[in-house]
Amino acid sequence: SQTIHQWPATLVQPVGSPLSLECTVEGTSNPNLYWYRQAAGRGLQLLFYSVGIGQISSEVPQNLSASRPQDRQFILSSKKLLLSDSGFYLCAWSGGQGLAGVSTDTQYFGPGTRLTVL
Amino acid sequence: EDQVTQSPEALRLQEGESSSLNCSYTVSGLRGLFWYRQDPGKGPEFLFTLYSAGEEKEKERLKATLTKKESFLHITAPKPEDSATYLCAVQRYSGNTGKLIFGQGTTLQVKP
Numbered sequence: 001s002q003t004i005h006q007w008p009a010t011l012v013q014p015v016g017s018p019l020s021l022e023c024t025v026e027g028t029s030n031p032n033l034y035w036y037r038q039a040a041g042r043g044l045q046l047l048f049y050s051v052g053i054g055q056i057s058s059e060v061p062q063n064l065s066a067s068r069p070q071d072r073q074f075i076l077s078s079k080k081l082l083l084s085d086s087g088f089y090l091c092a093w094s095g096g097q098g099l100a101g102v103s104t105d106t107q108y109f110g111p112g113t114r115l116t117v118l
Numbered sequence: 119e120d121q122v123t124q125s126p127e128a129l130r131l132q133e134g135e136s137s138s139l140n141c142s143y144t145v146s147g148l149r150g151l152f153w154y155r156q157d158p159g160k161g162p163e164f165l166f167t168l169y170s171a172g173e174e175k176e177k178e179r180l181k182a183t184l185t186k187k188e189s190f191l192h193i194t195a196p197k198p199e200d201s202a203t204y205l206c207a208v209q210r211y212s213g214n215t216g217k218l219i220f221g222q223g224t225t226l227q228v229k230p
């Protein structure tokens with residue numbers, strides 16, 4: 001079966017500090033990967049998506065960047081955090097090979113990282 | 119512009135009191151409509167995917183339906199463990215991003 005991991009689970013960072021959030025997927029290969037942010041009182045917003053290693057597309061201009069150094073690893077980064085970067089960051093996967101009884105259209109979410117920028 | 123609106127924002131039910139959650143959408147070329155359940159502090163958990171008007175899917179006390187303009191999540195005889203935020207999202211045919219456009223969610227509280 002497929003599993004998605006995110007770490008850290010929670011993070012408190014000062015304004016201006018760097019950020020690195022990691023997401024890994026097990027049990028499938030060549031998945032599509034996504035980063036979403038869920039701000040307080042707001043819906044989920046897609047930040048980045050990736051269809052393969054080194055292939056990153058950005059949905060909204062912002063203070064963040066993403067990288068995919070390995071097939072099942074997705075990293076969200078920032079050089080200098082802003083107060084507005086606070087939120088709940090979610091990684092998701094879809095598609096890929098080695099699936100059984102899983103819709104290729106459906107996105108499956110990880111447990112999330114709660115980021116607080118002070 | 120693609121848009122998803124969920125109502126009500128919050129819903130309080132007594133255990134056993136059935137009700138429905140609404141998801142109205144505007145999207146050019148619907149590929150699929152997705153329902154998720156989200157518990158506080160956790161990632162969304164997939165419930166259903168609906169692809170065409172008239173389609174229905176069931177899971178335990180939950181039943182999702184789809185029309186050309188909206189989807190309903192019917193909850194029959196809910197239990198306290200059904201308390202959560204229910205999210206609706208749509209996916210367009212155009213492009214290959216698989217981007218989901220989410221509504222704001224309906225927070226359901228079921229009291230014993």
